[in-house]
Amino acid sequence: QRIEAGLFYALANDELLIHYQPIVASGSLDVIGYEALLRWNSADYGAVPPSVFIPIAEESPVIIALGDWVVERVLREARAWPDKFTSINFSPRQFKRLDFVERLSALARANGIAPGMIQIEVTETALLAHVRHAQKIITELRAQGFRIALDDFGTGYSSISHLKDFAVDCIKIDRSFVDGMNSDRQSAAIVNALAQLANGLGLEIVAEGVEREDQMERLRALGCSHLQGFLFGRGSEPEQLGLDLRAQD
Numbered sequence: 165q166r167i168e169a170g171l172f173y174a175l176a177n178d179e180l181l182i183h184y185q186p187i188v189a190s191g192s193l194d195v196i197g198y199e200a201l202l203r204w205n206s207a208d209y210g211a212v213p214p215s216v217f218i219p220i221a222e223e224s225p226v227i228i229a230l231g232d233w234v235v236e237r238v239l240r241e242a243r244a245w246p247d248k249f250t251s252i253n254f255s256p257r258q259f260k261r262l263d264f265v266e267r268l269s270a271l272a273r274a275n276g277i278a279p280g281m282i283q284i285e286v287t288e289t290a291l292l293a294h295v296r297h298a299q300k301i302i303t304e305l306r307a308q309g310f311r312i313a314l315d316d317f318g319t320g321y322s323s324i325s326h327l328k329d330f331a332v333d334c335i336k337i338d339r340s341f342v343d344g345m346n347s348d349r350q351s352a353a354i355v356n357a358l359a360q361l362a363n364g365l366g367l368e369i370v371a372e373g374v375e376r377e378d379q380m381e382r383l384r385a386l387g388c389s390h391l392q393g394f395l396f397g398r399g400s401e402p403e404q405l406g407l408d409l410r411a412q413d
């Protein structure tokens with residue numbers, strides 16, 4: 165397939181990069197962490213969004229090489245913000261790599277990053293495709309001190325029991341609920357219920373897709389501790405984050 169071959173080419177020819185999108189505390193609006201988002205600027209196809217190439221990569225061995233590249237790059241770049249956490253997306257196919265946890269631990273150690281500053285994001289739907297293996301990997305990751313977030317929570321085949329079956333640290337409320345908050349009662353009620361549930365379970369909660377002030381105010385009032393979205397930043401290369409990377413290396 166062209167995209168698959170294109171990704172191998174991209175890996176070899178430096179066409180990939182990571183954008184970091186801020187996650188803020190809803191009270192102070194301090195940036196407390198970043199989500200790492202993979203970007204592909206292809207010489208042949210232009211900017212290809214991950215929503216296009218990740219699903220294709222997941223059907224191919226290239227997902228393993230891609231995941232290796234992302235982890236290596238992100239942990240190297242995250243040295244510039246040791247006091248903030250970094251959240252990395254994974255598809256559970258990437259957990260199939262036998263030394264996944266070991267490799268992540270080794271890279272964290274080599275870069276002097278505390279595992280507690282690294283958060284792994286996975287979707288529920290993806291976990292359900294590989295329940296037993298995913299549970300094993302999540303247990304191992306948490307034993308090493310890494311954090312786990314359930315991404316896009318509330319979409320797909322969601323169930324509150326997943327919060328019990330998969331020991332996670334954080335849930336990320338899908339942006340469709342944030343979008344709907346002002347137009348339908350259901351979305352606001354769901355956000356409110358999820359925030360209460362998270363607080364009751366001692367989980368962190370991040371509301372995604374916050375684009376406007378009124379959404380921010382609303383989410384604060386509903387008890388969301390953390391916010392992410394274009395209102396606070398779209399995501400940019402590390403050089404644009406206002407951090408002095410020259411202090412590194």
Ligand code: G
Binds near residue numbers: 202218234253254
């Ligand atoms: O950035 P964008 O909204 O286009 O991302 C689309 C999807 O791609 C999101 O669901 C996001 O979780 C996923 N994604 C972004 N970066 C990575 C990555 O490095 N690895 C994996 N597996 N998925 C990613």
Ligand code: G
Binds near residue numbers: 372394
């Ligand atoms: O599935 P996941 O949550 O990992 O997807 C993250 C994607 O959501 C990123 O690719 C990013 O581009 C996109 N995103 C982040 N903030 C916003 C926002 O405020 N509005 C919209 N429409 N998309 C966003």
Ligand code: MN
Binds near residue numbers: 253285315
């Ligand atoms: Mn995500």
Ligand code: NA
Binds near residue numbers: 315317339
């Ligand atoms: Na999400």
